[in-house]
Amino acid sequence: MDSIVSVEHPERQLAIAHAARLSRESLTTLFALDERLAGLVWRAREPTIGLMRLVWWRDALVALDEEPPPGEPLLHAAAALRPDRIAGHELAAMTEGWEALLDDPDWSAETMAVHGKARGAQLFRLAGRVLGREHERIDAAGEGWALADLARQASDPARAKALLDMAEAPLEKGIAGGWPHVLRPLGMLAVLAREDVRRGHGALRPPASRWRLLRLLAHRWTGR
Secondary structure (H helix, E strand, C coil), X not given: CCXXXXXXXXXXXXXXXXXXXXXXXXXXXXXXXXXXHHHHHHCCCCHHHHHHHHHHHHHHHHHCCCCCCCCCHHHHHHHCCHHHCCCHHHHHCCHHHHHHHHXXXXXXXXXXXXXXXXXXXXXXXXXXXXXXXXXXXXXHHHHXXXXXXXXXXXXXXXXXXXXXXXXXXXXXXXXXXXXXXXHHHHHHHHHHHHHHHHHCHHHCCCCCCHHHHHHHHHHHHHCC
């Protein structure tokens, strides 16, 4: 895979670094794709332009099931996920979670739910496949993680609170009972999301702060 494909978020970098060595490249691709889709939304000056770019990515990802990838390095990396039994149309499904935010600027409860499932649950499900372990609670953990992450991007405190409130139930379901060792790179991210829910929007710690990094490592060691 081209070395240009990387993940920018430091907490995700750390989680990936604690995955099995043979899984790190594919996990990097999955989270890099999520970051690329997020960037299309956050940088869109007009929702229509953002939607057009998301549609391009959706179609390009679906096309990987039938055609060689074009010159975009991230699409080459996505095509290389086939040995992990991940198809292009499964990656394309993640775009729906981001499209929902542009389709509905008010972010209704339904829109937030679509985002949590289409982005987060799908991302964690595919990441679990890369890690080689299916888990009955992984979808719920991913859904809650995506909602809590979105709350950090919300400028309106009421909207952020609604997102954190919605994230609580799936995170508690996903994290209950500890996590298998092989899935702890995902659990590391889920437990930080749960801490965000418990602290509330007004008391969120900065990303990659000392406490958050220590919490990541504690989960890596204990599974809780």
